Amino acid sequence: xxxxxxxxxxxxxxxxxxxxxxxxxxxxxxxxxxxxxxxxxxxxxxxxxxxxxxxxxxxxxxxxxxxxxxxxxxxxxxxxxxxxxxxxxxxxxxxxxxxxxxxxxxxxxxxxxxxxxxxxxxxxxxxxxxxxxxxxxxxxxxxxxxxxxxxxxxxxxxxxxxxxxxxxxxxxxxxxxxxxxxxxxxxxxxxxxxxxxxxxxxxxxxxxxxxxxxxxxxxxxxxxxxxxxxxxxxxxxxxxxxxxxxxxxxxxxxxxxxxxxxxxxxxxxxxxxxxxxxxxxxxxxxxxxxxxxxxxx
Numbered sequence: 562x563x564x565x566x567x568x569x570x571x572x573x574x575x576x577x578x579x580x581x582x583x584x585x586x587x588x589x590x591x592x593x594x595x596x597x598x599x600x601x602x603x604x605x606x607x608x609x610x611x612x613x614x615x616x617x618x619x620x621x622x623x624x625x626x627x628x629x630x631x632x633x634x635x636x637x638x639x640x641x642x643x644x645x646x647x648x649x650x651x652x653x654x655x656x657x658x659x660x661x662x663x664x665x666x667x668x669x670x671x672x673x674x675x676x677x678x679x680x681x682x683x684x685x686x687x688x689x690x691x692x693x694x695x696x697x698x699x700x701x702x703x704x705x706x707x708x709x710x711x712x713x714x715x716x717x718x719x720x721x722x723x724x725x726x727x728x729x730x731x732x733x734x735x736x737x738x739x740x741x742x743x744x745x746x747x748x749x750x751x752x753x754x755x756x757x758x759x760x761x762x763x764x765x766x767x768x769x770x771x772x773x774x775x776x777x778x779x780x781x782x783x784x785x786x787x788x789x790x791x792x793x794x795x796x797x798x799x800x801x802x803x804x805x806x807x808x809x810x811x812x813x814x815x816x817x818x819x820x821x822x823x824x825x826x827x828x829x830x831x832x833x834x835x836x837x838x839x840x841x842x843x844x845x846x847x848x849x850x851x852x853x854x855x856x857x858x
Contacts, residue, residue, distance in 0.1 A: 611629055636824045
């Protein structure tokens with residue numbers, strides 16, 4: 562017994578050392594990844610507190626000699642009589658309304674492709690899968706020519722309408738509905754005399770909180786950060802999005818009295834807030850969807 566224990570003890574020691582090294586290696590990798598993810602945000606928060614001189618002459622990851630955060634935000638809010646708030650509202654309108662309508666259309670289209678049989682369904686599904694492989698930038702100029710022909714450029718509709726349709730969201734909704742909405746449930750509702758709109762609105766949609774939240778968040782982030790479409794479609798600064806407005810700061814000539822770099826950084830900090838609010842607000846729908854799936858399982 563003693564001999565057997567002695568023979569196995571070194572092996573256990575080596576295995577224990579190997580596990581410790583593995584855990585240490587994983588911990589180091591996670592720390593590096595966390596730093597990589599958080600460093601840009603930390604740089605942004607630190608930079609918004611600096612003057613222009615400190616911004617270019619001090620360590621980028623630490624504060625400067627003077628805390629200038631109040632002055633930077635004051636310059637941002639008073640620029641062109643509060644034009645920043647107009648840009649913020651425009652971005653919320655474009656991203657929020659566009660994402661909401663896109664979510665409803667995507668769920669309805671995904672439900673149609675998943676649960677109905679009709680001529681051309683396969684072709685339609687093929688077009689959906691092919692279309693989300695095309696870069697959006699390639700479609701911007703054809704859309705501009707189309708909207709220009711109907712005199713809709715430089716209007717909010719030139720930015721909103723293209724946000725209503727997203728082929729990837731349709732595909733995502735279709736795949737989720739395939740696995741989460743049983744055909745027996747729909748047939749039972751039809752036998753009871755329920756109409757298709759009632760079935761979709763009262764039976765199917767409550768089961769789709771998770772894909773609805775996912776589609777809304779993905780589309781909101783995409784629309785919020787969209788730059789190329791607004792810069793092509795819009796001319797008047799009162800209709801610009803926040804990203805386009807912040808870009809315009811960097812095109813302004815820098816003077817001693819007006820520093821577009823520091824107020825652009827202040828605007829960039831505030832631009833994160835709506836994204837954080839949407840992410841936090843949508844968490845409960847993800848949680849409810851996961852809980853529903855575990856109960857079904």
